[in-house]
Amino acid sequence: MIFASLFFLYLLLPLNLLIYYAVFRRHVYRNFVLIFFSLFFYAWGEPVWIVLLLFSASIDYLHGRFIERHRGTSLAKWGVISSLVLNLSILFLFKYSGFVVESINMLLGLSFPVPAFRLPVGISFYTFQTISYVIDVYRGDVKAEKSYFGYLMYLSLYFQLVAGPIVRYKTIADQIASRHVSFQDFSDGLFRLTVGLGKKVILANTAGALGALYLDGDLSKLSVAGAWFGAILYTLQIYFDFSGYSDMAIGLGRMFGFTFSENFRYPYLAKSATDFWRRWHISLGSFFRDYLYIPLGGNRRHQFGNLFIVWFCTGLWHGASWNFVLWGLFYGLLITLEKAFLGRWLEKIPALFSHLYLLLAVVFGWVLFYFTDFTRLFTYLQVMFGFAGAPLWDMNLQLHLLNNLFWLIAAILCCLPIFPALGKLAQRHPPVATAGALARTVLSAALLLISSTMLVGQSYNPFLYYRF
Amino acid sequence: MKPSAAHRFFTLIHCALIPSILAVGGILAIVLPKPTVSQYERRELTPFPEFSLSSLFRGEFTSQLDNYFADTFPMRESLVKLGARLEDMRGIRFDxxxxxxxxxxxxxxxxxxxxxxxxxxxxxxxxxxxxxxxxxxxxxxxxxxxxxxxxxxxxxxxxxxxxxxxxxxxxxxxxxxxxxxxxxxxxxxxxxxxxxxxxxxxxxxxxxxxxxxxxxxxxxxxxxxxxxxxxxxxxxxxxxxxxxxxxxxxxxxxxxxxxxxxxxxxxxxxxxxxxxxxxxxxxxxxxxxxxxxxxxxxxxxxxxxxxxxxxxxxxxxxxxxxxxxxxxxxxxxxxxxxxxxxxxxxxxxxxxxxxxxxxxxxxxxxxxxxxxxxxxxxxxxxxxxxxxxxxxxxxxxxxxxxxxxxxxxxxxxxxxxxxxxxxxxxxxxxxxxxxxxxxxxxxxxxxxxxxxxxxxxxxxYPTETSSSSESSSSSESSSSSKGGGVIVIKPDGTKERVEESTTGSSAGKVTVQHSS
Structure with a gap:
């Protein structure tokens, strides 16, 4: 199931709130309510591979306990290794086995049967969560969870289960044991939820539908400006989609008393690729930093090799296809250059240019990210950079721009930190805060209404084959 | 700084209002009579899925239930029309x-x-x-x-x-x-x-x-x-x-x-x-x-x-x-x-x-x-x-x-x-x-x-009973999961179901009866 569906919003969520808050008072029961709803939520979209989630939760709960019992001995180390092998094997089997066999076949001209596992929803996210838990326990950063259900709740919590953020156990360990939710918390969470919903449904879905006309269309009819427009729409789509989802996860968390770390901090305002990755999908970047880059030796030993490995893995994590690897290595290259000399330049030149540099890199990066088909990727890039002899401008684009002008402006504005600015203002002026509380209520309701009309509209099917 | 009374009041309203909207929407969705046909879209709406273990494990049951819920959402037609209005406000009609x-x-x-x-x-x-x-x-x-x-x-x-x-x-x-x-x-x-x-x-x-x-x-x-x-x-x-x-x-x-x-x-x-x-x-x-x-x-x-x-x-x-x-x-x-x-x-x-x-x-x-x-x-x-x-x-x-x-x-x-x-x-x-x-x-x-x-x-054309049994058994990605297919509403208001042609191919292609 996904958050941006009528079934979740109008049935499952109110039911969950009702049972959680009105029926059960005791903390333990409330945790069971959350586990029940989380498993239901997951099983809704993944009725078979939920066993994998339960398996992962069980083995890592046991690994955690094992490591803690044998802390300081070599057994603890073996515990970590065993957990890593198990988790990464599962991830490899389901996510990468087909890709690897296919690549080997292509490289060596062989024809091994390609395994075709369907990727279980959220496996990339929860595998990383569980890895971070086991390593943190080993490092002594956090105590192992005593209760199996406590651990199961941490791993399966539906807010972040299917699309992140990658929540570390140590950040919410206390909240598993006890939580308190004030009205202010609940209201903050609700607002975050509706804002995320609006980002996903009003901005991301619209950008996606419009962008698909350019990205998935007939590339021989694409104009240069059209190619850029498509790439920019995808840039908007992926940000609003992903950050909207994180907002919803964080918002839902707050409504139930969890405080998740921020996952996005206005990434398109960055001034360098290094800066971008401190703002984009923060929980993933920090995961690779803490559990891969630094253990490899960070910037103390063979830094460039480490950067290569990290960015190769970052790319590959996003999907089992070479274009994601290319995309990851592209950032790896930029960040290496920035560490070498580019970063100092970028700080000296006017901010406008460093912003432009980053935006250009990001848009280019998303084009790499979008096309899993390399032929289409290269054709698209050729059109974008004027090597295909395509016209500069076309009439469809002009109409799309005009017909969506206000929406486009709104979408671009939503990439800017407007709410934080208003929040700061409110902190200084109480009347603004009061007005803000009212405005929030109205905005929440409006976003919910608009999103609902659009979600209803998605099943709108005006008799597609009516034509003759 | 302590929030003002008005601030707290609005916060309470917020906390009460949004969940209420969600709950009321959900209750209405359950209690209101469910339409089966959309005259407006000229099609049969996704029906409530038939439960079977195999459709559950294939994920078809739940996805059809999602579609059913969206297709039969309270005041759906008005919401779709409102959505169209809003869509028109996304930009300007030049020329x-x-x-x-x-x-x-x-x-x-x-x-x-x-x-x-x-x-x-x-x-x-x-x-x-x-x-x-x-x-x-x-x-x-x-x-x-x-x-x-x-x-x-x-x-x-x-x-x-x-x-x-x-x-x-x-x-x-x-x-x-x-x-x-x-x-x-x-x-x-x-x-x-x-x-x-x-x-x-x-x-x-x-x-x-x-x-x-x-x-x-x-x-x-x-x-x-x-x-x-x-x-x-x-x-x-x-x-x-x-x-x-x-x-x-x-x-x-x-x-x-x-x-x-x-x-x-x-x-x-x-x-x-x-x-x-x-x-x-x-x-x-x-x-x-x-x-x-x-x-x-x-x-x-x-x-x-x-x-x-x-x-x-x-x-x-x-x-x-x-x-x-x-x-x-x-x-x-x-x-x-x-x-x-x-x-x-x-x-x-x-x-x-x-x-x-x-x-x-x-x-x-x-x-x-x-x-x-x-x-x-x-x-x-x-x-x-x-x-x-x-x-x-x-x-x-x-x-x-x-x-x-x-x-x-x-x-x-x-x-x-x-x-x-x-x-x-x-x-x-x-x-x-x-x-x-x-x-x-x-x-x-x-x-x-x-x-x-x-x-x-x-x-x-296969008769209705045989077509449904065949399509459910023959192809995994059967069109039946999408529910319904298309309905043709004849001028006199009667409706006619779209036939599924039993293609041998996997696609489970639907032959659509076009309405004029």
């Missing part, structure tokens, strides 16, 4: 022009529909050889068209080219128009299929081809013409490729001379009876008779009419400017028989015009919409018997032929269930008119249907 896009459909390879085999024993004998023959012919056609079209970079195999969809619709000054794509490959395929008819039937049958341009050809301002391909070029190309014996009807020029008249609907993709009339005058030239003047016919009107283009775009401007449907009754004595689906040998007497057609279905006034076969008998014993092979544009046209023919057989290429060659012989048909709008003549599925008629053996 009163707005471009509506439908998300590109995943293109399914279009192949002529495979036919069920459980027919009479006699037809089954020839069935296999015929199907081989037709597939060979289709690859012939693709070969010939690709050789003519070597310069084109596009896929030139008509068998695999995705059907020409209305990917976008332009609304210009309250008139909705679909940009035309079309390709020489498709046009060549169409021409080769018609030529195949002439070659098979020989000189004893006169074949006419009439291609109908659509409104975008005449009503889009010059500066936006780059958004659509020239229909004139496509028509000229097809005419240049046809067997020399086929008579080309120049409806284009006839229509072009009257573009200041009401030739096309603004909210619907069809032409009006007046547009069809001018095409009829062009046809009369080729067929060698004098067209009846409109003044000799009785004009009737249905109003208002808001057509398919509105359903597609939800464009408020279209809703504000409805169309009307004029139709012209001939005084020639005639009797018409309608052969519905799965009744290819037995027709029921019926009137040519369905006076009761209203609202969104007003275009069905002509021949009641699309049926496999409509036969019209007249008192003229002049020996002229014509078969009109058409899609829905032909519906408005066919009635004009009544005064000139002894018999008119109106055949809808998509649904006709008999062997065409045999049908032509049995009925002594000596003229065939292929009338297609230019989009249809560039759509592989439509061309495939026309090709199929000539060689197909008599076939039947």
């Amino acid at each position: 009163e022009l707005r471009l509506h896009e439908t998300t590109p459909q995943p293109s399914q390879p279009e192949t002529p529909v495979t036919l069920p085999e459980q027919n009479s024993a006699s037809s089954q004998q020839s069935g296999s050889s015929l199907s081989v023959q037709s597939s060979a012919a289709s690859s012939d056609a693709s070969a010939s068209s690709s050789s003519q079209e070597t310069s084109s970079t596009a896929t030139t195999d008509p068998g695999t080219v995705a059907p020409e969809q209305y990917n976008s619709i332009l609304v210009y000054q309250n008139r909705a128009m679909a940009p035309f794509g079309g390709s020489e490959a498709m046009g060549g395929y169409y021409a080769s299929v018609l030529s195949q008819y002439q070659q098979t039937l020989g000189d004893s049958v006169t074949i006419y081809n009439l291609l109908v341009p659509t409104s975008i050809e005449f009503y889009l301002p010059e500066k936006y013409q780059s958004m659509t391909n020239s229909q004139k070029d496509s028509i000229d190309y097809i005419y240049s490729q046809l067997d020399a014996r086929i008579k080309r009807v120049d409806a284009y020029t006839a229509l072009q001379q009257h573009t200041d008249e009401y030739l096309y609907f603004a909210t619907d993709h069809h032409w009006t009876a007046l547009g069809a009339y001018y095409a009829y005058t062009a046809f009369a030239q080729q067929a060698g008779f004098e067209p009846k003047p409109l003044s000799e016919m009785e004009k009737r009107t249905i109003s208002p009419f808001i057509g398919t283009m509105y359903n597609q775009t939800q464009d408020a401007k279209l809703l504000e400017n409805p169309d009307y449907v004029d139709y012209y009754i001939t005084d020639t004595q005639h009797t018409a028989y309608q052969y519905v689906k799965n009744s290819p040998h037995y027709g029921v007497p019926i009137s040519v015009w369905a006076d009761y057609a209203t609202g969104g279905n007003s275009y069905s006034v002509f021949l009641h919409g699309d049926y496999p076969l409509t036969r019209i008998d007249t008192q003229h014993k002049n020996g002229r018997k014509i078969m009109v092979v058409k899609e829905s544009f032909g519906n408005a046209f066919a009635p004009y032929l009544i005064p000139h023919y002894e018999q008119v057989f109106v055949v809808d290429a998509r649904y006709f269930q008999l062997n065409g060659e045999q049908f032509i012989k049995d009925n002594g048909i000596n003229e065939i008119l292929f009338i297609n709008n230019i989009f249809a003549a560039n759509t592989s599925s439509q061309i495939g249907y026309i090709q199929r008629i000539l060689t197909q053996s008599e076939w039947y």
Whole structure:
């Protein structure tokens, strides 16, 4: 199931709130309510591979306990290794086995049967969560969870289960044991939820539908400006989609008393690729930093090799296809250059240019990210950079721009930190805060209404084959 | 800093309001009666899924339940309309022009529909050889068209080219128009299929081809013409490729001379009876008779009419400017028989015009919409018997032929269930008119249907019970999971379910009954 569906919003969520808050008072029961709803939520979209989630939760709960019992001995180390092998094997089997066999076949001209596992929803996210838990326990950063259900709740919590953020156990360990939710918390969470919903449904879905006309269309009819427009729409789509989802996860968390770390901090305002990755999908970047880059030796030993490995893995994590690897290595290259000399330049030149540099890199990066088909990727890039002899401008684009002008402006504005600015203002002026509380209520309701009309509209099917 | 009392009050309101909206929506969704059909969208809504363990484990049960919930959401139609309003506010209509896009459909390879085999024993004998023959012919056609079209970079195999969809619709000054794509490959395929008819039937049958341009050809301002391909070029190309014996009807020029008249609907993709009339005058030239003047016919009107283009775009401007449907009754004595689906040998007497057609279905006034076969008998014993092979544009046209023919057989290429060659012989048909709008003549599925008629053996749509059991067992990705399919709402308000053709292929393709 996904958050941006009528079934979740109008049935499952109110039911969950009702049972959680009105029926059960005791903390333990409330945790069971959350586990029940989380498993239901997951099983809704993944009725078979939920066993994998339960398996992962069980083995890592046991690994955690094992490591803690044998802390300081070599057994603890073996515990970590065993957990890593198990988790990464599962991830490899389901996510990468087909890709690897296919690549080997292509490289060596062989024809091994390609395994075709369907990727279980959220496996990339929860595998990383569980890895971070086991390593943190080993490092002594956090105590192992005593209760199996406590651990199961941490791993399966539906807010972040299917699309992140990658929540570390140590950040919410206390909240598993006890939580308190004030009205202010609940209201903050609700607002975050509706804002995320609006980002996903009003901005991301619209950008996606419009962008698909350019990205998935007939590339021989694409104009240069059209190619850029498509790439920019995808840039908007992926940000609003992903950050909207994180907002919803964080918002839902707050409504139930969890405080998740921020996952996005206005990434398109960055001034360098290094800066971008401190703002984009923060929980993933920090995961690779803490559990891969630094253990490899960070910037103390063979830094460039480490950067290569990290960015190769970052790319590959996003999907089992070479274009994601290319995309990851592209950032790896930029960040290496920035560490070498580019970063100092970028700080000296006017901010406008460093912003432009980053935006250009990001848009280019998303084009790499979008096309899993390399032929289409290269054709698209050729059109974008004027090597295909395509016209500069076309009439469809002009109409799309005009017909969506206000929406486009709104979408671009939503990439800017407007709410934080208003929040700061409110902190200084109480009347603004009061007005803000009212405005929030109205905005929440409006976003919910608009999103609902659009979600209803998605099943709108005006008799597609009516034509003759 | 402690928040003010008002602040806390608003926070409380917020906490109470949003969950209440969600809960009330959910309760209404459960307690309100659930519609099964959307009159507005002309389709059957996703039904509540049947539970089975296998559908649960395949994820079909839950995904259909999601669809069911969304399809039957309280006040869904109002919300959809509100959504359309909001969509209109996304930008400005420069030049009163707005471009509506439908998300590109995943293109399914279009192949002529495979036919069920459980027919009479006699037809089954020839069935296999015929199907081989037709597939060979289709690859012939693709070969010939690709050789003519070597310069084109596009896929030139008509068998695999995705059907020409209305990917976008332009609304210009309250008139909705679909940009035309079309390709020489498709046009060549169409021409080769018609030529195949002439070659098979020989000189004893006169074949006419009439291609109908659509409104975008005449009503889009010059500066936006780059958004659509020239229909004139496509028509000229097809005419240049046809067997020399086929008579080309120049409806284009006839229509072009009257573009200041009401030739096309603004909210619907069809032409009006007046547009069809001018095409009829062009046809009369080729067929060698004098067209009846409109003044000799009785004009009737249905109003208002808001057509398919509105359903597609939800464009408020279209809703504000409805169309009307004029139709012209001939005084020639005639009797018409309608052969519905799965009744290819037995027709029921019926009137040519369905006076009761209203609202969104007003275009069905002509021949009641699309049926496999409509036969019209007249008192003229002049020996002229014509078969009109058409899609829905032909519906408005066919009635004009009544005064000139002894018999008119109106055949809808998509649904006709008999062997065409045999049908032509049995009925002594000596003229065939292929009338297609230019989009249809560039759509592989439509061309495939026309090709199929000539060689197909008599076939039947599977009955409802057998089709559902077959589709659920045969293909995993069955269309049943999407629920329902399409419903055709007939002018009299009754509905007709869309049949699923039992294709042997995995796709579980749905043959859609088009409503006019």
